[in-house]
Amino acid sequence: MPILRGLILLIVALACALPAVADAYQVLLLISSRDKVYQEAVSGLRQGRDFSDRVIFLSDYAEADLARTIREDRPHLIAAVGDRALAAARKVRQIPVVSLMAVSFHRIPGSTPNITGVDLFIRPEHYMNLFAAMKLSRVGVLYDPEKSGYYLKKALQQASKSGIELLPKVVKSSEEVVGQLAKSRGEMDAIWMIPDASAVSHQSAEAYFLFSMRQQVPVISFSSSHLRLGAAVVIEADQEEMGRQAGEMVRAILQGTPVSELPPTTPRKIMLKVNQRVLNHLGIPAAAIMRLPNFSKE
C-alpha cells in the first residue's frame, strides 16, 4: 500500500531527521497546572527574566517524563510550582529544586538536600498576635497530623507564649469537618483555618462559615477567597512576592550558592484583610486589628 509505506517512511525519517531543537536553558519551570492560582507566583518568579527557562505544565500531559527531560536538556535547576510539580521534581536527585506554592512542601523529609523553596504556611506568631489583638483566648483549629502536625506543634508553642489556648481537632478528611465542628460547639471563641487539605477543601470550606454564623464566632483564615464566604480576618501571603523570593533563590543557585546555604523560607510579605461587615456583626472592633505591625493592610 503506497500511502501506508509512505507514512511509515515519513515516521522513520522524522524520527531520525528531526533535530533536537530545544535550546539550552537554565531553569526548568515545572508547573502543576494552568490554574490561575499559580499565575501570580510564576509572574513574580520570572520577574526580570534574567535567566532562561522552559515551561512545562504537568496538566498538559498524561504523564510527563521528567527524568528524560532532565537527562536530555540538562537544566541547572528545577523551579517546581504546585504539589504535583514538587512530587515529580523530588524524584530528581542530581539538580537543585526550588519549590513554590506547594502546601506539601514542609512535608519533604530532611534527607532531600537538593530541595529548598518558599513555604506556603505563614509563621504562627503572626496569627497569635492577631488573636491577641482580637482578644481571643480559646481558638479552635482543625488539622490532619500527617499534613500539618509540624505546623500545629510550632503554633502550640507560640500560643502558650502568647497566653492563647489553641484547641486542635484532628480530621483525616474533609468529610469529617462537619462532624468535628458540631462536636466543638460552645468550646471556642474563634476558629482558625489553616492550609491543610484534610481540613479545608472546596467541599468543607462552607461548613466553617455556617459554624461561624450559628455560633457567633469569627473565622480567621489564610486565603482572601474565604472573605466573601464569611471569614472575619485573613492573613494571606502575597503570591507574587513569594514568586520573587523563589526567584532570588533561583538566581543565587545559578550564581553558585549551594542549596544547603539557602534554607527553606516562609512568605516575606503578608497581608492582613478584614471583612468589616462580619466584624461589625460579631461586635469585634477592627481598629486594634488594623494597628498590628508587620502586615500590608487592605
Place this chain on the structure above:
Amino acid sequence: MKRNIHAPEIIVTLLLMLISIGVFPYSALCEVQEETLSVLGSRETETTATGRFSRLISRTAENVTIITATEIEALNAHTLADVLATVPGILLETQTGSASLAYLHLQGSNSGHVLVLLDGIPINNLADNFPDLGFVPAYIIERVEVVKGAASSSWGQALGGVINVITKSPDAERTASGALSASHGMRGTDDAHAEISGTSGHLGYHLAGGYFSSGGFQPNTYASLGSAYGKLVYDLPGQARGIFSLHYTEANRGELSFVPLDVEGKDSLRRLTLALSLNKPLGDQVELEISARNSNSKVQIDAGLISSHSLLQTIKDAESVRGGSAKLLWHGSGNVMVLGADYDHVRLNQNDALNHVDILNREADRWGFYLNDTYTFGRFSLSAGARYDITGTSGDQISPSVGMTWQLTENTTVRGYTAKGYSLPSFNLQRGAEKVWTTQIGVESSDIPYLWLKGTLFRNDTWDITDFDSQSGQYVLERQIKKGVETEARTTPFFNTSLSMGYTFVDARRSADDSIVKDLPRHTAMLGLRYDDGAWLRLLVNGRHIDMQAASFHNGSYAGFVWDSHLTVTPLGRGEQRPEFFFSLHNAFDRPQYIDEAYKNPGRWVEGGVRCRF
C-alpha cells in the same frame, strides 16, 4: 468450534506459585493530589482525551464518563463488556458471560452507532460496524473514556458516541514491575493473566498475556479468549518518542442454542493489530503526532441444526485496515487547538465457505480531516470542531460541533453541546450513512454537601436509520427522535461507605407515526454501594434494572434488578508486597434480564481469585 486450550492447569499452577511465594512487592500507583489548589479555593479536575487532545473534564462540553484502572480492578472485570456494564446510561446485552458477544445501547443508539477505540484505533468491524466488547481483555486497560452523543467532529463515524479505551503504558520509574492474576468460577469460568512492565535507559516496555475461558451459562454457550499485548516506548532525540504496540486476540465462542428453532451458532475470531507512532514537541506549545496502523482479522461464523449437528451456513470474513494519522496540537494560553487527518484503506472479503462462493470482495479508501478548538475565558470555555470525511462507500460527510461550559460555582459546571454526526452502515450494503443531530444540556455539581450530582437532557434527531419492516420483509430508512434524561448521583463516603444511583430515560419514536421504537431500553436504573476501609476490605454492590421495550414476539423477560457484588480482601493490608483475594457473586437473585429468549443472560454464579503485583 472446539476449545483447544485448557486453562485450569495454568490457573492452578499460577495459584500454587503465588501461594508458595507468599507475598509480592506491590507498586502502589501514587496519585499526587494538588492540595494547594484545593486549599486555596481553586480546583484541579480530571482530564479527558475524548476530543483528540487532553482537556479538563470541567472544560469539556460533551457528556463524558471516565472509568479508571482502580475502578476496573474493583469490579474484577474480565473484559471491556464487564467494565461498561456498570456505566449509567449504557446498556449491555451480554449473552453468555464475560467474553461473549455484547450488544450495546447508548442514549437510544445501538452497537453500530458507537465507535469503540483501542488507543485511538477503531475496533468496530467492517462487516457490521460492530464493536466486539467481549473481545477486549480488561487487564490491558488503563482507563476508559465514554462520550455519550455524537462525536463525529473529532472521530468521524460516531453517531451515538465514542468509547475510548486507553491501554497500559510502561512503568517509567522501575526497570521491572508486573502483576499476576488468576481466578476460577462456576461453569469452568477461569481467567489468568500476567503483566511485566518497566523502563531501562531509553526503552520502556509493557508486555502482557492472558487466557479466559468459560463453559457458558446457557446450552451450547462457551467462550475462550486468548490474548497477548505489548507496548514499546522509545525515547528519541529532541524529546521525541516512538511507540510501537501489538495486540493479538483469538476467541472461540458458542453463542446460541435455541431448541424451538432447532438452531445453534458459534464463531471464532482472530485479530492482530500493529501500530507505530511518533510524538515530537515542536517547541513548548506545539506537538506533532504521526501514526501508522495495520489491523487484520479473520472471523468464521457457523450456523447449524441442533438436532442433526449439520451446518446450515459458514461465513468467513477476512478484514484488513491499513492506515495512518497525523495531527498537530497547539497549546496556547487558554486555548488548545488540534488539526489532523486520518487515512485508512479498508478491505473486506466475505466468503460462503460451504458453497465456496465469495459473497463480497470490497475495498475502499477513507479520509478524514478535522480541526477542533477549545478556548477558555474566565468561567467559560467554548469548543468548536469540524470534520470532513470521505468515506469511500457512503458519500462525503461534514460533521460540525459547538459546545460550551460555564463554571457556575467552584463546584458546579453547566454544559451545552450540539453536533451533527454519522455512522457507516454495514460494508456489504450499498447505502448512505445514518445521521444525527444531537443536542445535550447538562449540569454537574457537588455544591450540595455530601452529594455529587450529574444530569443531562438530550435530544438525538436521527435520520436514514436502517430498520427492518416485518410487514414488507424489507429494510427501510426511518427518521427517529430519541429524547431523554440521564441522571447520576453519588454520596461522599460515610463510615467508609458511599452510595450511587443512575437513571436514564429514553423516549425513542419514529417520526412517521410517533410509534415507540422497540427493542431499545426505555428506563434504565442502577444502584450501587461501595465500602472501602482503606486497608483490608473493599466491597462493591451494583444493581441494574432495565425496561427494554422488547417486541412481544421476542418473549423477553426483564423484571426486577440484577445484583452483582465484588469483594476484595487484603488480609496483609494494602501497600507493598501484599496479595489481594477477590470474590464475585453475579446475579445474586438469579433474575432474568434479556430481550430475546434465544439469548438469555447468565443466572447466579460465583468466582474467586488472587492477584499480586511485584
